[in-house]
Amino acid sequence: MAHILIIDDSPTDVRVFTTLLEKAGHQVSSASSAEEGIERVKEHMPDMVIMDVIMPGMNGFQATRTLSRDPGTKDVPILIITTKSMETDRVWGLRQGARDFLTKPVSEKELLTRIEKLLAGK
Secondary structure (H helix, E strand, C coil), X not given: CCEEEEECCCHHHHHHHHHHHHHCCCEEEEECCHHHHHHHHHHHCCCEEEECCCCCCCCHHHHHHHHXXXXXXXXXXXXXXXXXXXXXXXXXXXXXCCCEEEECXXXXXXXXXXXHHHHHCX
């Protein structure tokens, strides 16, 4: 189906999301930092990105802004999935260019529904 890049510094979260997405038929790759993720998006142009927020170095909001403002990567939809659960975090993430925002923990059904919606609108 789709190539989805997970940008998250938590090996556990990456493993959980990878298992769910591969079970649903998607090809999955990952990056453990925002900086590495930006480079991977530019190199491989995935169909979409799942972005964590809290990471060492550049955070997910900054990476989202970088990707969404770059003419070469602006069309790659970004789904932010984070433990940050304040409404202001959601609004800020969407203002940085994310197409959707979910708070961890995420149910398998909700995750797959949101991904399919983003891929359909791409």
